[in-house]
Amino acid sequence: MCLAIPARITAIDPSGQEATVTLGDVAKVVSLALVDDVVVGDYVLLHVGYALSKVSAEEAERTLALMVEAGLMEAAPSAAEGR
Amino acid sequence: MCLAIPARITAIDPSGQEATVTLGDVAKVVSLALVDDVVVGDYVLLHVGYALSKVSAEEAERTLALMVEAGLMEAAPSAAEGR
Amino acid sequence: MADAMDAGRRFSARLDLAGGVIEMSHGGGGRAMAQLIDELFCRHLDNPLLAQQNDQALFTPPPGRLVVSTDGHVIAPLFFPGGDIGSLAVHGTLNDVAMAGARPLYLAAGFILEEGFPLADLERIVASMAAAANAAGVPVVTGDTKVVERGKGDGCFITTTGIGVVPDGVEISGDRARPGDAILVSGTLGDHGVAILSQRESLGFETEIGSDSAALHGLVAAMVEAVPDIHCLRDPTRGGLATTLNELARQSGVGMQIREAAIPIHPAVAAACELLGLDALYVANEGKLVAICPAAQAERLLAAMRAHPLGAAAACIGEVVEDPHGFVQMETRFGGQRIVDWLAGDQLPRIC
């Protein structure tokens, strides 16, 4: 129900109300009624035909780095060897 | 378009507005809105769901008799022999 | 509880055959469809080949030439005096197989169901299909089910395909009618069409006539045994006798001359046709056949037909004539002569 997918904005309608987003090679037109200040190239969370919020590239990088770090840092020595 | 078939009245609705008629073994309900004084046993001409007129048994007999008679009386002698 | 965990061997609740209806999921390829196939189709149509549950049935045919025939069935109403779409789908295709002089071996059945169709009706149809197939000794060995949204179908359509084997020495084909050949029919004409029409509320007539829907391969076997040199066989279904004779005349490049007085028609069928302004020669049959054979064999063939319950009212109705125009002509009961032409337009919609 709350499914939302990150997709990249490739074009914004002149009205500013709609945008074309792509996910992989798949393109779709979505409503921009719920977000402000998006530009082509931005990633947005796509939910039931609406862009629900922007996805922050920096935060995504940071989170991933934290995850990787957690695995490296905190794993038990035995498990780490197994890798 | 003007197809009409003689059928026999087998039952009359209490309202007097409809009757069941039969043709061979086929039964059908028809409207009596266009005829007066029909009784069970009468033959009527059935046209687009309506009884259009009564069929006179006597006149039918008479017409048939005339036809047969015409054939007997008026046929050329040679043709009559061929029968 | 371990049982409850099984991936697919049983279903949590049986199909609601009394009150349930077809839903889109019954055609979706998932568990609902598997259940429909298990609890309805396979239960009624049960036979070893169907039980293989593959997407195809495997069999070893007897030696000889085979025939294959397919027919869609879209009749309305689905249930009618003398049968239903289930029995009709069996008879209709068996007969097309039999019209090659063949012994039918197997049937395949494809259902196209409309969302909302009552499962109780479907079960009645499948049970009737099974009974007809059993009676004919021809199992339904493979099938398919599709479901379309409400409003995109009409309850139930069934397309059946039949396979049969043709005895050696039999050469029956619509292009073999020759001038001088006799034209026979196996019984009264127009019963099926009139039975269907009697169910149309809008026509509002009542008759005791039932459909003649029947499997004719037994009759055909007896005929072929008596007269192996039958030239043509055809079941006069849609378009009736008139259409079948015109088809055969066209295929064989001949004319036909028939006698109205010789054509068996049930009085109730004649009466219904008068009432509706129809010509019984164009009304559909589902348990009758037209046979064409050399004149010298006609008596022998007629005797064989009359000896079979489905041919008791068989009659010789005319002969094949030479005619570059390919006319089917009829001497009227009245003593005149007329053409029995192809049907223009459709006389009766959706009768098979």
Add this chain to the structure above:
Amino acid sequence: MADAMDAGRRFSARLDLAGGVIEMSHGGGGRAMAQLIDELFCRHLDNPLLAQQNDQALFTPPPGRLVVSTDGHVIAPLFFPGGDIGSLAVHGTLNDVAMAGARPLYLAAGFILEEGFPLADLERIVASMAAAANAAGVPVVTGDTKVVERGKGDGCFITTTGIGVVPDGVEISGDRARPGDAILVSGTLGDHGVAILSQRESLGFETEIGSDSAALHGLVAAMVEAVPDIHCLRDPTRGGLATTLNELARQSGVGMQIREAAIPIHPAVAAACELLGLDALYVANEGKLVAICPAAQAERLLAAMRAHPLGAAAACIGEVVEDPHGFVQMETRFGGQRIVDWLAGDQLPRIC
């Protein structure tokens, strides 16, 4: 004028294939139907057996076991990237025949048309059907046409039936999967279903993916030659790979263990599935197969598949395991384990 008097050899005006539509009379058995068959069906599907114009086709099969399979096709839209209902109706049934390891011989086709359906669309479909049948080397030898009133159908439904011959020594059946056997697929999964969905305006997405609709009997012939002891073959159509594996597990009384990472899925299909919240394992294919064979033969079979254009992306995706519960289990790409269950409800309506 004598020509004008002919009973049935020609029609006064040709079918209006550009602007005409199907009327009830095209299914009525009369002259309109004869004309439709002559000028549209027979013209495109032309072959000697169909030209017999009997209600059945007669042929002498090669020696050996035969298979028969039937499938209704009710796809919406009728035309889609990579095919249409005409080519699909050929491929869909040829593939079911091929899944017995058989060489398809003949096809039969039953059309159910809706009043008002454009003749131009019908011709496009029949031409496509003819092209697919020609390319496959399998003629459509007999057929049937029914017409239903507007609102009682959905343009065009086609039920096809195929007959094929099984080479000696081949024993392929859904109940022959054995623990230890390898599970192979012939290529990327879900292409057909995604191509169809991309045509639904309401979903409003665009992709370059086309249907994989293809006839697989050539691939199957190569596979059977390389590994005669293939245990199971099935085309994962409605319900996709997940449904096919569950069916095979149920029929054979085994479990399956597959690896998500090994399953070939086109990135655009994966993306469309993310977008729609679908699982590609349940999405339909029309040009792919699942094969199960002894583990020792798997490499050889995979090589044979990859050598064929329709199996270039073939992969071994798991193995058959013993499991009294009959589960299909998958090691996720993520490293966890899950069931790949039967579909509950329908994931995608009307995709074949």
Add this chain to the structure above:
Amino acid sequence: MKYIDEFRDQTVARGLAEAIAAAVEPGRDYRLMEFCGGHTHAIFRYGVPDLMPANLRFVHGPGCPVCVLPIARLDQAIALADCHRVTLCTYGDLMRVPASGGRSLLTAKAGGADVRLVYSTQDALALARREPERQVVFLAIGFETTTPPTAVALKAARAEGLTNFSVFCNHVLTPPALRAILAAAAPDAVQIDGILGPSHVSTVIGSRPYAFVPEVFGTPLVIAGFEPLDVMHATLMLVHQINAGEHRVENQYTRAVTETGNAKAQALMAEVFTRRAEFEWRGLGWLPDSALAIAEPYADLDAERRFPVEVAAAREVKGCDCPSILRGVKRPTDCRLFGTACTPQTPLGACMVSSEGACAAYWSYGRFRAAKPRPAAGRAA
């Protein structure tokens, strides 16, 4: 079937055939116009021409209501269904009649218009009661036979207060058409020696309205039933009048037709309908006082007023000889479109559209006569 089978008896037919053959005077031509399509149909379906002497021939008249409905009226009906999205009910006979632009009620239906076939005006009323959200229009056509049932339906709709039922009225009258045929001046004039008068129409209007035929035009007229023996019997009666140089209205169909007709039906028609000043007949042109419109008290049930539509002027197919055929001047086989471009499956003109039209009856039942020599004796074996 009583009153049917007896009137199709082959033995009696043979006798009548012999009587006619004996009665006709050699060297004299007997051109008898059967006014009604019902007669035309019976003549061909039962092969009556084969039983007639060579110097007696039937000339087919305009008495087929389907044939004479002008294209513009049909265009209007289709426009009604298309533009006003009404449910158009009509008798099956009309379904295939070609309108302008290659259309017909059948193609309109195939194209999505809500066109329904009914067997009775009662069915149309029932439909209106059953589907109150739809506007049901009964497309009424026919002569005085079919008119009273329309009147009954209008009265019922009024009585029940049905607001979603109306009638698109195309009812026409027999006597004016008969008068037009007989009054036609050369080159359209055809010599008619006698007339087989309407059968079921006469059960309603009686035999009296035909008095002008002998009185004004000096032509004998015999009202004849639709069974083939009736046709033959009336033919014999006409031959007798012609031979005797008489011209009277006679009634062969006495079992159903009286002098005054069905008074109840006449009263209903008089109440519900009014005469149009003129009306177009396909093949005959505009005829004065020849058709009915819905009378003022029922004006609100008149589909022409409730759903006004504009249609372009309609054109007859070029080369169609219907106008001449409907006047009895030409035979179907005289038309160069007959059987080539024009067949019952692809009708181009009025006479091919209904099975009661002369061209259709001739094509469907009788064209073998043109294709091969006529059987020697012209009699049954």
Add this chain to the structure above:
Amino acid sequence: MKYIDEFRDQTVARGLAEAIAAAVEPGRDYRLMEFCGGHTHAIFRYGVPDLMPANLRFVHGPGCPVCVLPIARLDQAIALADCHRVTLCTYGDLMRVPASGGRSLLTAKAGGADVRLVYSTQDALALARREPERQVVFLAIGFETTTPPTAVALKAARAEGLTNFSVFCNHVLTPPALRAILAAAAPDAVQIDGILGPSHVSTVIGSRPYAFVPEVFGTPLVIAGFEPLDVMHATLMLVHQINAGEHRVENQYTRAVTETGNAKAQALMAEVFTRRAEFEWRGLGWLPDSALAIAEPYADLDAERRFPVEVAAAREVKGCDCPSILRGVKRPTDCRLFGTACTPQTPLGACMVSSEGACAAYWSYGRFRAAKPRPAAGRAA
């Protein structure tokens, strides 16, 4: 696919699994409630439990809007379609949910009701524009994620003056449900050691509304994305808080969630909706201030007012353990109907109807765990 594939990476998962295994203290139980159905689905679909240590288990919460919709509201929606003959549009998730009397939107549709599946409120609007003769009702359900799109549609309908569009509003709010779970008294109380907080709901409402969780109930909460690595990462963050005896709101899903959320969406909701005094949650009962109704200025677009329907009180299926499961007190396999009478094909209770429900997810993806011994290490090979 960017921002998707990276968060499903097996190598990173293995590292996180090892980190969690290393972090958990032996002898201590970690019961983490994932509030959202999206989390439940991800946990089962990706097989996350296999990667968890034996003393850490996920407790499935009530965060599936389909699951918590009370039967009576669904009965009402079906009655709307049945009695008022409206066109009912809704998201696919709702189609199979069982209502009273063995019905569902799917069986209502199969029975002739005009029920249409839409993918967006935009589709419902488009339908209303395209078919002006139909009354289109959007059956709105969902948490704060799905609510703003409904608000957009209502504003658009108002702006365009669409008179045939209305909304049957069933939107519910996350924080009150969370509060109810945590506030439940024995015997319904379950020990929850930490909470995986909503993912996409939080993109709209922000992280601030969860402050009461640690403050009032002393429970740690980590807002987590829906990808499986997000779930594992947030799990590790919760384990750290628990080990440290801390209770804070943390945000793992920083790439989409901020402290204050989406102000534009919040403003829209505030304009178009108003809080209901109370609302029934399937499994949780009547919760105060837990749902939205359409605000007065939009009252004319409220389907509840436009099409009043009466429905009988609905009853839950006897024996269904959903109330306990939605509170985290029981597991799906504790229910004696699970997998026997109740499966995703024949769901009896709330938790089986949606693929995000705990029972359905457990059945579809995870029931092999009950059927055979769990793999030894609980880790991928």
